[in-house]
Amino acid sequence: MNPLRPAILAAAGSSRIKDVITRVPATSAVVQRFVAGETRAELVPVARALLESGRSVSVDFLGEYTTDRVQASAAVAEYFSLIDDLAEAEQSSAGVLTDIPRVEVSLKLSALGQSLGQDGPAIAAENLHKLCAKAVERHVWVTVDAEDHTTTADTLEAVRNARAEFPWLAVALQTYLRQAEDNARDLAADGTRIRLCKGAYQEPDTVAYQRRAEVDASYLRCLEVLLRNAWYPMIASHDPAMISAALALAAENHRAPGDFEFQMLYGIRDAEQRHLVGEGHSLRVYIPYGTQWYGYLMRRLAERPANLGFFLRALTER
Numbered sequence: 001m002n003p004l005r006p007a008i009l010a011a012a013g014s015s016r017i018k019d020v021i022t023r024v025p026a027t028s029a030v031v032q033r034f035v036a037g038e039t040r041a042e043l044v045p046v047a048r049a050l051l052e053s054g055r056s057v058s059v060d061f062l063g064e065y066t067t068d069r070v071q072a073s074a075a076v077a078e079y080f081s082l083i084d085d086l087a088e089a090e091q092s093s094a095g096v097l098t099d100i101p102r103v104e105v106s107l108k109l110s111a112l113g114q115s116l117g118q119d120g121p122a123i124a125a126e127n128l129h130k131l132c133a134k135a136v137e138r139h140v141w142v143t144v145d146a147e148d149h150t151t152t153a154d155t156l157e158a159v160r161n162a163r164a165e166f167p168w169l170a171v172a173l174q175t176y177l178r179q180a181e182d183n184a185r186d187l188a189a190d191g192t193r194i195r196l197c198k199g200a201y202q203e204p205d206t207v208a209y210q211r212r213a214e215v216d217a218s219y220l221r222c223l224e225v226l227l228r229n230a231w232y233p234m235i236a237s238h239d240p241a242m243i244s245a246a247l248a249l250a251a252e253n254h255r256a257p258g259d260f261e262f263q264m265l266y267g268i269r270d271a272e273q274r275h276l277v278g279e280g281h282s283l284r285v286y287i288p289y290g291t292q293w294y295g296y297l298m299r300r301l302a303e304r305p306a307n308l309g310f311f312l313r314a315l316t317e318r
């Protein structure tokens with residue numbers, strides 16, 4: 001793990017640092033490397049190009065920890081238009097039609113109102129329901145992102161409830177959480193579609209493994225649970241060790257492409273993304289867009305010293 005990760009994630013919470021960083025124009029190379037524009041008009045051609053390259057997409061309208069109901073409703077309205085635009089992009093792209101939707105949206109319940117006090121979880125659940133109802137009309141999938149650990153229980157409950165009507169609804173699971181393997185078993189037993197990731201937030205030792213080796217070992221344990229039991233595991237990692245382990249377990253469990261997929265972030269390991277697709281595997285790219293890119297960018301910088309170096313160079317090049 002990047003030794004600077006805790007410091008960067010802690011600094012990300014400072015409003016002074018946010019002021020400095022958000023002075024970087026969204027047009028700068030560093031923002032564009034990880035974020036596909038600030039508007040839907042900028043995002044759609046990026047999504048279409050990825051679909052045409054044989055990859056699937058999951059698009060995140062950036063925003064988190066919404067502070068009022070109007071903002072939460074605005075996020076829902078944006079997702080409605082996004083679902084329509086993505087469905088049209090898929091129809092007009094030259095990709096192969098399959099039963100597995102090639103377009104998906106990813107969302108954070110905190111952007112849909114989860115953190116709006118006592119009523120927050122109910123507001124977010126209602127908004128999630130509206131979005132799933134819209135998505136199903138357009139053959140688009142939805143995955144609920146995993147946020148910081150204080151939201152995990154509410155998020156899992158919201159997904160569990162919504163799955164009664166929308167059984168294809170997925171949730172992300174963070175293997176740095178000590179409870180991850182238990183969650184993986186429960187969710188796999190329920191038939192939930194699961195995105196397995198290591199986790200991107202700064203979490204205390206009481207709830208999360210702190211050492212990279214422990215997080216990786218937890219990832220491997222969860223991979224085994226999911227590839228043996230889950231309906232449609234989604235392996236979200238850029239780590240060659242996790243990808244090799246997933247390939248071996250998939251072969252052992254007679255999983256063909258279409259029974260599971262790899263996922264990577266927009267702007268990261270593009271050559272490996274193409275390589276996996278070339279080998280016949282399903283791969284989905286998580287693409288963020290929107291003006292609220294600060295938190296997302298800081299988590300990417302915290303993951304990897306090389307990302308931070310790239311960012312510092314971009315700052316000095318202004």
Ligand code: FAD
Nearest residue numbers: 145146172197198199200236237238239263264265268286
């Ligand atoms: P790391 O442990 O960061 O890196 C391991 C190895 O992978 C590196 O040593 C290197 O060999 C390789 N690698 C990693 N990055 C690069 C790079 N840029 N270039 C070349 N090689 C590289 N987190 C959440 O908390 N909630 C979510 O909902 C969530 N959703 C995600 C969705 C997707 C599709 C993906 C891919 C990630 C998501 N994450 C989410 C982020 C995730 O939790 C990790 O923080 C992030 O993916 C980094 O972990 P890693 O498994 O890729 O590998």
